[in-house]
Amino acid sequence: MSERMTRAQVPLEERGLTPGSACQGCGAALAARLAFKALGPNVIRLMIPCCPDTMTNNPLVVGVFEGGGAHLSGISRGLKAINRTDIKAVGFFGDGGTYDIGFQGLSAAAERNEDILVITKDNEAYMNTGNQRSGSTPQYAMTSTNPIGPRSRGKARPKKNIPMIFAAHYVPYVATASVAFPEDLIAKVTYAKGVEGFRLIIIQSPCPVGWRYSPEKTIEVSRVGVQSGVWPLYEVVDGDKFKLSYKPKELRPVSEYIGYQARFRHVTDVEVAEVQERATSNWEQLLKSDELGRLLI
């Protein structure tokens, strides 16, 4: 498990290359900036098709969309073969490359416990191509392929619980993080960097364009997502040991989180209540696991 970090411990050195090509208020650009501060120079970064975030001063390999986990495994195996285990193979993927098209290879890499670190900037849709739905899009969100109409209330089904799916591969480390909690995010990446085996960190990365809120609200949206239990922060070690990273005394209502985002502007009170119920019951389950220190699935 990661150790609590203070702001003073956050590395000062920036690895991002400017100017970047991300949109204003891009959560993913911030996620990359923070994550690579923690990773430092001795990594090979694998990029697969995704939104532009923050390019960093690290060796960059660009690979096929569907092959993130597999390609990263190859880089890691190759580094072992040339006796350079000091260099870490790190993938910085989007949700499409993690939840959808890249899922098979990533699941298999987890099953083989490949020595790789995968960081996913989760903006909950194919934002690079213009906000089409992905397996990560939450229920009722409007996307360009889930328009609202007589036959559609936005996306029909909830998002995949991808951190728990990977925890169920019994891998050394799975964590969730948020750009609104930078010390926690950096602490988790720092911990994951030193672990051998398969590691996955999913970072909630709000997208002002796709989620439809004002760019200056990224941190607020992200924070309320965590505080309402929609995006709980936690760590799972070996698919078993469990710890909540952030436990508000009381959850804020999910309506606050939803209210920021025009992708949900069509939702009814009944639909909000449904989302609330799922968030609450999931939170209660996580609290129980946290109490036990063991994951109850």
Next chain:
Amino acid sequence: MSSEVIVGNKACATGVKLARVQVASAYPITPQTTITQYLSEMHANAEFDFDFVNVEGELTAQLIVQGASRVGARTFTCTAGPGLLYMHHPMQETGTWRLPVVMAVVHRGYKGMQPDHSDLMSQQWTGWIHWYVEHAQEILDTVLMAYKVAEDMRVRIPVALGYDGYVLSYTAEPVDIPSQETVDAWLPPNKALPSILPDGYDARKFMMELMQMLGGGDPQQAWRSHHEAIVGSEQVLRETMDSFEKTFGRRYGNGMIETYMMEDAEAAIVAMGTIAGSTRAAVDDLRSDGKKVGLIKLRSYIPFPETDFQEWAERVKSFAVVDRSICPGKGGPVFNKLRSTVYNVEERPDILQFHAGLGGKEVRIGDLYSVGEKALKVAEGGTVESLVEWV
């Protein structure tokens, strides 16, 4: 050196071992499967120091070797038929990034599981070197030569090495196995391309190098340099064949083609893989009947031996091309390529197209005898009913 009676897939795995491959990865598919088993056994028994990754699909197998090759490891993968199709997308990248991966393709067709060349032929646009071999000894020897050519700094292109499933993969033949010391002396370790390691890494410099490699802002230049590197590999293969013979005492023609009874031939049968083997026997029969027919075995389909065929086009009066694959609606790939290759030869020979062995259909020595007869008839000024025939 020792001599053993082994199947084609064992000869292939033995070549991989002798080449001291560092990272291999594969997914089982008939008729390639036993290569993965031989490699797994070699790994389990620590027969040599390598990493073998048993993966969940061919796409991953190709990406494992692509990733490992990026950082400079010597890599190997193998597949067949549908598995090769599943690799198609990352194969393009392995070619584009000029990674010296070597892959065995144990031919399996799409219309059924029996062998034809439609699998590897369907991957012509992926930017690899494509070779076809005839027997188990040639598999082992060509695996070694593949690394020598792919890793040459003048080439840096992945090599796909095709051999017929079942007929070669599961058939035992005597194979001379060179000693590890001999191979080590002939095949030096792969050199890493240092630019991808973080040591002294500078992103802006790397981006400039990348831009340069991708054509310096001219998007067409990336294709041009890729094409020219593959065409240039012909010279490297010829050199490699000469040095292989010096060290190991065997050779396969000039590397691009291998000829049999061609010195005084009036007509030539052009064939690949195991059909070339049967054609040798057919040529023997034709010769004992006084018919001047020879064999040109096509080893390298990409790059295509253009100068060789242009030279032979001036010496023979007809070519009979036996294609073991077809692009439906377009015809046999070797026939079409050969015909355009000799177009500018002043007195070019007639060229006959024979479709044979598709879907694993048996091709008998008698069938090839008749192919030779028809070629000779045309060479002597006679006519045949059709220039295209299904054997």
